Amino acid sequence: MCSRFELNADPGALARRFGLTAPPPWPQASERRPTDAILVIGADGFGLMPWGLAVEWQPAPLINARAETLAAKATFRPLLSGGRVLVLASAWWEWPGRVKTRIAPVDADLLAFAGLSDGRGVVIVTCAPSAGLAAVHDRMPVILPPESGAAWIDGSKPFEAVAPLLRPHAGPFAITAAPRRQPDLFG
């Protein structure tokens, strides 16, 4: 996964579901790419934050972090207690066979991805794919079910206590190829 996702939802409904104190700031477009502002909820509040964690040793920011190795990576270790956040989404895309393919939950309008933030940027945590998505891609974002979101962002819980949440979400997911743009007038 995950060089692109979508946030297409009603801000008021989102605020109610996540108990926000006010309607959240909203990205300008639903489709989100690395470096775009994305909606993040953490223990200290919510807001827009650039997608990607800046590192000094390469020009492009890191956008993903493997769940399996988080605790072993010096880059992510400092974020494991105080930097756990939710990244709000409604779907994400993969490119099996280079065909843009949308993956969205069948039974929900919103997804909460597990994220890690240093206060300046965010990475999305990835895991192995669920059975239903294995044919699409070999990774997927960690999706936290509604009952797990609060625990993930609770910095008073040690990372070891929430690490078991970082597992593939079974779905079900709707997998749909993006329609090709209509040939315009005159082809």
Next chain:
DNA sequence: CCAGACGTTGTT
């Protein structure tokens, strides 16, 4: 991911 565009004025 890769491929393809990346611009404007004035318009059918």
Next chain:
DNA sequence: GTCTGG
């Protein structure tokens, strides 16, 4: 810049 491996 900071961490890890040797």
Next chain:
DNA sequence: CCAGACGTTGTT
């Protein structure tokens, strides 16, 4: 201490 890695996905 110094040298080299440091991240992920997808791939040369």
Next chain:
DNA sequence: GTCTGG
């Protein structure tokens, strides 16, 4: 080189 579309 970087952005956009699929």
